[in-house]
Amino acid sequence: MSTAVPERPAELPGGRRGEGAAGPGRLAMPRGIGWSARWIAALTVCQAALMVGIGLLITGPARDLWPLTAEDGVNEAFERMRTHTLTALSSAASEAGNTLTVIALTAVSCLGLLLVPRLPMWRQAVFLALAVSLQSLVFLVITVAVDRHRPEVHRLDGSLPTSSYTSGHTGAATALYGGLAVLAVSRLRGPWRTVVACLLCLLPLAVGAARLYRGMHHPTDVAGGLVNGGLSLLIVGRALLTDGFVTAVPARTPAPHRPRVPGRTAVVFNPTVTDEADRDALRRVLEHHGHHAPVFIRTTADDPGGGQSAEAVRDGAALVVVCGGDGTLRAAADALAGSDVPLVLVPCGTGNLLARNLGLPLAPADALDAALRGTVHRVDLGRVAGDGLAPTHFAAMSGAGLDAAMVERANANDRAKSVLGWLAYVLAVLRVLRTPRTGVDITLDGAPALRRTARMVLVGNIGTVQGGVTLLPGARPDDGRLDLLVLDPRGLGGWLAAVRTLLRPGTPPSPPPTAPASRGRDGDGAGAPVEFFTFRRAEFTFDTPQPRELDGDPVTAGRRLTVEVRPGALSMLLPVREK
Numbered sequence: 001m002s003t004a005v006p007e008r009p010a011e012l013p014g015g016r017r018g019e020g021a022a023g024p025g026r027l028a029m030p031r032g033i034g035w036s037a038r039w040i041a042a043l044t045v046c047q048a049a050l051m052v053g054i055g056l057l058i059t060g061p062a063r064d065l066w067p068l069t070a071e072d073g074v075n076e077a078f079e080r081m082r083t084h085t086l087t088a089l090s091s092a093a094s095e096a097g098n099t100l101t102v103i104a105l106t107a108v109s110c111l112g113l114l115l116v117p118r119l120p121m122w123r124q125a126v127f128l129a130l131a132v133s134l135q136s137l138v139f140l141v142i143t144v145a146v147d148r149h150r151p152e153v154h155r156l157d158g159s160l161p162t163s164s165y166t167s168g169h170t171g172a173a174t175a176l177y178g179g180l181a182v183l184a185v186s187r188l189r190g191p192w193r194t195v196v197a198c199l200l201c202l203l204p205l206a207v208g209a210a211r212l213y214r215g216m217h218h219p220t221d222v223a224g225g226l227v228n229g230g231l232s233l234l235i236v237g238r239a240l241l242t243d244g245f246v247t248a249v250p251a252r253t254p255a256p257h258r259p260r261v262p263g264r265t266a267v268v269f270n271p272t273v274t275d276e277a278d279r280d281a282l283r284r285v286l287e288h289h290g291h292h293a294p295v296f297i298r299t300t301a302d303d304p305g306g307g308q309s310a311e312a313v314r315d316g317a318a319l320v321v322v323c324g325g326d327g328t329l330r331a332a333a334d335a336l337a338g339s340d341v342p343l344v345l346v347p348c349g350t351g352n353l354l355a356r357n358l359g360l361p362l363a364p365a366d367a368l369d370a371a372l373r374g375t376v377h378r379v380d381l382g383r384v385a386g387d388g389l390a391p392t393h394f395a396a397m398s399g400a401g402l403d404a405a406m407v408e409r410a411n412a413n414d415r416a417k418s419v420l421g422w423l424a425y426v427l428a429v430l431r432v433l434r435t436p437r438t439g440v441d442i443t444l445d446g447a448p449a450l451r452r453t454a455r456m457v458l459v460g461n462i463g464t465v466q467g468g469v470t471l472l473p474g475a476r477p478d479d480g481r482l483d484l485l486v487l488d489p490r491g492l493g494g495w496l497a498a499v500r501t502l503l504r505p506g507t508p509p510s511p512p513p514t515a516p517a518s519r520g521r522d523g524d525g526a527g528a529p530v531e532f533f534t535f536r537r538a539e540f541t542f543d544t545p546q547p548r549e550l551d552g553d554p555v556t557a558g559r560r561l562t563v564e565v566r567p568g569a570l571s572m573l574l575p576v577r578e579k
Contacts, residue, residue, distance in 0.1 A: 036239040040130070043235045048138045051228055055146030055165045058220055071218045075151040078213045086213065087156065093210035094157070096203055097169030102176050106132045109180065124187070127240045128179045135175040135232040139168050142228070148221070156214040166224030167208060167217045174204040174229025182237060186363065204229065265294040266312035268305050268332055270324030273348040274364070281365040282323065282346065289372040291319065299324065305331035313341050319573070323364065325349020326396055330551040333570050334393040337381055342573045344371045353396040353551070357462035357477065358574060370575040378568030379477050382461050384550065387558040393566070394461070394550045395477075400540065400561060401456035402487065404547035405435055408554040437488060439543040444484075444535040452531075456487040457540060459563050471502060474534065480567035481534045489529040498529040537564040 062068055095101055106129060113125040148165040181200035184193050208222040217225075265286060269279065279296060286294045295317075297308045309320055309332040322332040323346040336343055346364045347355035361367045384398050385391040440457065442450040460483045463475035475483040489498040540561040547557050 039239045040134070040235055044134050044138065044232075047134075047228070047231045047235065048141045050231075051138060051142050051166065051224065052145045054224065055142055055148065055163075058165060059146060059148050068220065071220065072152065074219050075153050075212065075215060079153045079215060082213070090156075090210040090213045093206040094169060094214060094216075096177075097173035097207035097211075099168070099172065102132060102172040106176055109176075113183075121187075123240050124183055127236055128176070128183065130240075131179045131229075131232045131236045132172065132175045134236065135171050135229050136168075138228055138232065139166060139171055139225075142166055142224075143168075148218075151215055151218055153215040155216055157216055164217055165221045166228050167211050167221045168225065169211055170204060170208040170217075170222050170225030171229040171232075173207040174226050175232050177201065177203040178229060178233050179237075182233065182241070186241070264312070264315065264317045265291040265319045265321065266309075266315075266317040267294050267296045267321040267323060268299060268308045268312065268328070269296060269322075270299045270305070270328045270348065273325060274323045278323070278348065278364050282321070282368055285365050285368045285372070286321075289369075291372075294321070299328055299331075303331075304328055306335040308332075309335040309343075313339060317341060319344065321346055321368065323348045326353055326551045327553050329354060330393070330395050330553070333381060333395045336571070337383075337393050337566065337569045340571055342376050342571045344368060344573045346371075353465060354462060354477070357396070357464050360575070371573045374573055374575040376571050377478065377574045379570045379572050380461055380480060380482075381566045381569040382459060382482055382563055383566050384459075384561065384563045386548070386561040388556040389548065389558060389561075392550065393569070395570070396462050396551050397458060397460045397465075398548070398550050398563060399456060399458040400542065400546040400548045401438070401454060402433075402435065403456055403458060404549035404554060407549050407552060408547045438546060441539075441541045442484075442486070442533075443539040444533055445537055452486055452488065454486050454488045456485075458485040458487070459483070459538065460485070461565075469502065472532070474532065478568075480565060481536055482538070482563065482565045484533040484535060484538060486531040486533070487529070488527075488531075490527075494529045501530040535565075538562070 058068060110125040110129050113121040113128070142165065143163040146163050146165050148163045150164040177200045181197040184197045184200060187193075188196060204226060208226060211217045211222055212219060267279075267282065267286075283294060283296075286292075295312070297312060299305045299308060305322065305324065305328040309322070312320055313336070319342055320332065320336060321344040322329055325347070326349060328349070329345060332343060345355055345358075345360065346367050347360060347362055348364055352362060355362065355367070361370055379395075381393045381395060382398060383391060383393050435455070437453045437455045439451070439453050442452060442457070444450070458471060460472040460475045461477050463472035463483065464470045472483040472485055487498060489495040540563075542559045542561075545557045545559050548555050548561065
């Protein structure tokens with residue numbers, strides 16, 4: 001067998017932490033909420049200015065030019081072709097873009113994205129809701145700035161005293177159904193996703209045709225609605241669903257020639273999230289890159305991936321492909337820590353925190369294809385141990401306190417989870433929010449201990465969680481350090497201050513290596529609702545036993561926790577990112 005892996009791993013340079021352009025050989029980190037919000041706001045203003053400018057051109061200097069002079073004829077032609085059947089069909093199509101219909105379908109779709117999956121699809125829900133909302137906001141600005149009379153034909157609907165330009169029905173339908181089409185293409189699997197997406201894309205066209213038939217708009221009004229809705233989708237989608245902000249699917253350029261390394265290719269997969277169609281698609285990608293006859297190995301409830309990965313290496317695997325969620329990845333990474341055998345991460349779960357933070361494509365076949373065209377990088381792992389907790393590794397985050405209690409409580413009631421879905425986690429959060437804080441002694445890199453009270457301590461190799469929320473803005477998985485968040489809000493004001501800090505754009509200054517000693521005084525930083533630190537080794541001693549978690553999986557509770565970074569412990573095959 002042979003594998004397409006580079007001869008030498010590309011070491012990642014250190015450099016500035018946090019946001020920034022990614023150069024060659026450097027992990028591309030997605031930007032945070034603050035950047036995305038500024039991007040969306042700025043481009044929405046440009047969108048409104050563009051649409052208003054076009055409207056003023058249509059009603060002003062260009063109104064006596066073709067094709068605007070032919071629009072009356074188009075409206076009159078639609079009026080002449082009216083029949084009872086077509087009128088009924090146009091009424092139904094027009095209703096699909098009605099304000100109440102669009103609001104109801106958007107709300108139902110967003111609730112479905114949050115409650116139906118095992119973990120909420122916050123980013124997709126925000127994408128859809130924001131696209132529809134911004135389209136409506138721009139539409140209102142346009143109708144105030146541009147005054148255009150409706151066509152001089154018999155109109156089949158009553159109308160509000162708003163401008164004919166643009167078609168609000170068409171714009172709203174474009175944002176809603178176009179957004180659903182985007183989500184269908186990115187989330188559904190199999191040939192049906194193309195059919196569903198095409199049908200959804202036809203709905204805005206049907207709404208626009210219905211508005212023309214019913215005499216409510218000129219053709220350029222409908223075209224303006226399509227453009228307005230499409231621009232909102234483009235702006236919000238670029239901010240929330242693509243590379244510079246979240247992830248991007250690399251172009252399928254021809255794979256470069258790479259030296260072949262003898263050995264098998266093992267694919268460790270979680271059968272609960274990787275179906276037969278996924279495996280067939282992955283097998284085709286592997287064959288395309290020269291990885292013939294790959295061996296597929298299932299994980300089990302007793303062994304979520306560690307034993308399978310270790311056995312694959314013992315059997316001579318030169319490349320291990322891991323298909324699953326964060327738990328499967330953690331088990332495989334623990335087994336491969338310190339090994340030179342590269343790991344390819346194929347995100348098939350619903351969390352996929354490391355994949356999102358690395359900017360990987362989230363479609364399994366695309367993620368595998370992009371990685372096999374890339375180079376080997378060394379990624380840090382966290383090594384954790386404690387009372388009752390055997391030494392092990394985590395790839396994304398580890399914590400004690402509030403977040404671990406939430407995971408533990410939600411996982412304890414499988415029936416509630418099966419019935420309520422992610423709502424069970426919401427209920428768990430409400431139950432543990434009033435859990436008393438505990439005292440903790442924190443020792444960072446051998447400096448004098450910090451005495452704190454805390455509701456949660458969270459250690460991260462990466463910083464961004466589901467929904468694009470950045471809890472540790474300075475965290476990078478390749479900088480040889482780990483980041484720490486100490487959360488201790490007191491009262492309503494403290495919680496509001498904590499939320500404001502966590503959602504604030506920008507990266508807090510990272511303390512220098514000597515900072516823990518200088519910040520070790522109880523009066524310096526103690527009592528703040530949120531504190532950030534960086535370290536290489538940390539020891540936590542809690543006054544009372546605390547629930548603990550590793551990469552979202554609950555582990556045994558305890559009072560002591562030791563966490564240290566293992567720089568470059570994991571070899572990963574990752575896409576090459578250019579400046």
